[in-house]
Amino acid sequence: MSDMTSTPDAPRSPGRPRSIRADEAIIEATLDLLAEGSTIEALSIEAIAARAGVGKATIYRRWAGKDALLLDALRRLKGVPAQPAGHSVRDDLVLLVGAIGKNVDPRAAKIMPCLAPAVNRSSDQFQLYQSIISPRRQLMREVLRRGIDEGVLRADIDVEVTMALLTGPMLIQRVLQWNPDLDEQTLPVQVVDAVLEGIRVR
Amino acid sequence: MSDMTSTPDAPRSPGRPRSIRADEAIIEATLDLLAEGSTIEALSIEAIAARAGVGKATIYRRWAGKDALLLDALRRLKGVPAQPAGHSVRDDLVLLVGAIGKNVDPRAAKIMPCLAPAVNRSSDQFQLYQSIISPRRQLMREVLRRGIDEGVLRADIDVEVTMALLTGPMLIQRVLQWNPDLDEQTLPVQVVDAVLEGIRVR
DNA sequence: ACGATACGGATCGGTCCCGTATCGTTAATC
DNA sequence: GATTAACGATACGGGACCGATCCGTATCGT
Secondary structure, eight states: OOSOOOOSSOOOOOSOOOOHHHHHHHHHHHHHHHHTTOOTTTOOHHHHHHHHTOOHHHHHTTOSSHHHHHHHHHHTTOOOOOOOOSSOHHHHHHHHHHHTTOOSSHHHHHHHHHHHHHHTTOHHHHHHHHHHHHHHHHHHHHHHHHHHHTTSBOTTSOHHHHHHHHHHHHHHHHHHOOOTTSOTTTHHHHHHHHHHHOSBOO | OOSOOOOSSOOOOOSOOOOHHHHHHHHHHHHHHHHTTOOTTTOOHHHHHHHHTOOHHHHHHHOSSHHHHHHHHHHTTOOOOOOOOSSOHHHHHHHHHHHTTOOSSHHHHHHHHHHHHHHTTOHHHHHHHHHHHHHHHHHHHHHHHHHHHTTSBOTTSOHHHHHHHHHHHHHHHHHHOOOTTSOTTTHHHHHHHHHHHOSBOO
16 A cells, blocks of 8 residues: 555554555555546546445545555556466467456456556556556567577567557557457467468468 | 637627637647647636636636537647658658658647547547547558559558558657657658568578 | 628636545554 | 543635626628
8 A cells, every 4th residue: 555554563553453454445446436438537536435435434444545545556457467378489478478368357358458648648657557557568588589499489579569469459459449350269370370471482 | 719709600609709810729728738748627717817807707608518629629630641642662651661750740749648548438539649649540551552562562461561561650659758768750761671671580 | 771690709607626624433553 | 620632514715617698899791
């Protein structure tokens, strides 16, 4: 949490302790509202409090404001990235590409697109966004490096560009519905194979 | 316009005619404010009126509300897609990929990302979005088909998937700043060449 | 000159939200 | 049982915005 009065070595705090259920309920309510279509700035503390069955004061007791709460709430969305098996480079890439935009928390799929515009406005939110996707990028980077070491992939490819190549098509389709004619199900395999083989006649 | 009292066969409307300058000023103010970082729902009629040097009533006289105004304003952003030269398939693709997210109207680059979340919420805005990018997709589709016909590209590629392959990386980088380590300048060439050649050792 | 209408500007009531304050109640410790 | 602080609920003043309406003025066609 950002500014909760968490005292690691409990020096005894008198009075009624803060409700852990309230903490959870507030975070969950925030994510639920976002997932239901509310945009970040349309989200109100009052709506969150009502949804969480909590008084507004209970929220302000824990966070300084909407931004601090949002930052904490979004952090919960990180989820666990898919773990590649490590056998076939192609299979690992298909797995990673297929996992793009698919988080353990189904709400994340709805929320992430809304983050996009905020990312270019707030430095904090940009950092948050990067901290979420960075580990996933690292996973793919390792698979590509492995492919190069094993001699499956060309040694002269630009790994960063290749990651964008694999990620981009999946992301614009899942997040923007870029092309209604594309099939999201088969797209990961198609993308990976196309990138592997190239499209030029040879 | 959405609900202007436009009478095609001018039967002469009495009274003072509407100012064309006001029309333009309102649209321009809307786009300017969006480009300056305002999000769609943070945009207020009052701010637009103030910026345009126009009374609020002047806006309400022309549009039913913010949504109608926005729809009209965003339609102005379409701009003219880049025209491929038609000589080299590779060069044409580099040109088209490089043009992604780069519109004649520099404000469009700032505004388009903000559209992303709205696209999944409003059917109208989804249609608008598709109507903007659809002609550009068509342009790339034609270049790819030409490449196949000329025997430069493999005949068995999925053209739609290939378009996503070329567009995705550029779009996530320009719109989301997906990977800070990528160079936007060289990315078009890198993407096109990588897609053309593939990354597999052969 | 006249009616009609649009103009920029100002004001109004209503709604929503923020952040704070204050209720009576509840749950822990002493 | 007394103390203490968090609880849900509610009210507050302040602010932003909406949509409507009204000024007095400007600009048309007649």
